Amino acid sequence: MKEVTKEVYLKWYEDMLLWRKFEDKLAALYIQQKIRGFLHLYNGQEAVLAGALHVMELGGKDKMITAYRNHVQPIGMGVDPRRVMAELMGKVTGTSKGMGGSMHIFSKEHGFYGGHGIVGAQIPVGAGMAFADKYFETGGVTLTYFGDGAARQGSLHEAFNMAMLWKLPVVFIVENNGYAMGTSVERTANHTDIWKLGLGYEMPCGPVDGMNPIKVAEAMHEAMERARRGDGPTFLEMKTYRYRGHSMSDAQLYRSKDEVEEYKKIDPITQVLDVIKDQKYATDAEIEIIDQRVKDLVEECVTFAEESPFPEIQQLYDVVYEEKNYPFLPHKL
16 A cells, blocks of 8 residues: 555645535535535545545546535545535536536546435446446446445345456445434444445455544555455445534434534544644644645635526536437537
C-alpha cells in the first residue's frame, strides 16, 4: 500500500473537512428551500471515503457506485464541487444539468457512477460494471457501496453469487451506520455482523473500523489487490456512524443525543487532526489556513450555484429518446 505520509494526513484533513463543511452548508440551504426533495448527508462517515481514495487508481480506471448519500464521493474523485453544488440546486451547470439532484450525482469522466435512489439497486449494477472490466481486461476495480438497510435486499445475494462464480473484480462495501432509514440493525435481522453474509458464498469478508481512514485504506488495499489479481470479490463491513438523520426529514426519535455525542469522540476528522498535531505535521497557523481555504471554497460553490441559471424548458425534450422519423420535437443536445 502507498505510504501514509505527512502529505497524506494533511490531504485527508483538508478533504474530510471540505466534505463535512460542504454537507453542513447543504443542510442550511435545504432549510432555506434552495435545495428541494430529499437530502441525505454524509457527516461522520468521511473516513470510509478517504481511506478508499488513498488506494484507488483514479482518473477512470477504478470506479465507484453508491446509494443516494452521494454528494462528497464525486468531489473526492475529482469532480468540481461547484458543479455538485449546482446540481443539488437544480441548476444547468450541475453534473447532470440540474436533472439528477441530490440523489443522482454522476460523472463517467471521473469514474463515479451514482447516486442510486432505489435501495440496493446499485449492488448488481456494480457487479455488472466489474464484469465489463473483466471482459475488456481494463484492470479496473469497481467499489460498490450500500447501506446496512440495503443489505437485506435479495439482489445482494444474486450479485454475490455471480460475482464469486465469475471472479469479478469488485469490492462490495456496506457502510453500516447503525440505523438504515431509522431502524436499528439489531431489529432487522437475527445477527448484527453483516459481513458474515459473505461466508455463505465463501467470499473473503470481514469488519473494518470505518471511523479510521488508515484501517479503511489497509482493508481496501488488500481487497482491491485481490480483485486485480483475478481472485474475485471481497465483502467489507465498514463500521461507521452518521451524525445527522437518514435524511433532512428524519426526526431521529430512535436514538439519543448522548449516543451521537459518544460517537463524536472518535470523529474521523478529529482522529486525523490529532495525528497531525502529535507528529507536528502542521502548526496551528497552518491548520487555520487550511480551515479558511475550505470555508472559502464552500462559499465559492454556493455563489457559483446561486448565480447559475435553471435549465430551459427545451431541455426536457432534449433528454428523452429521439426518434428520427418524428421531427416535431427538435433536439439541441
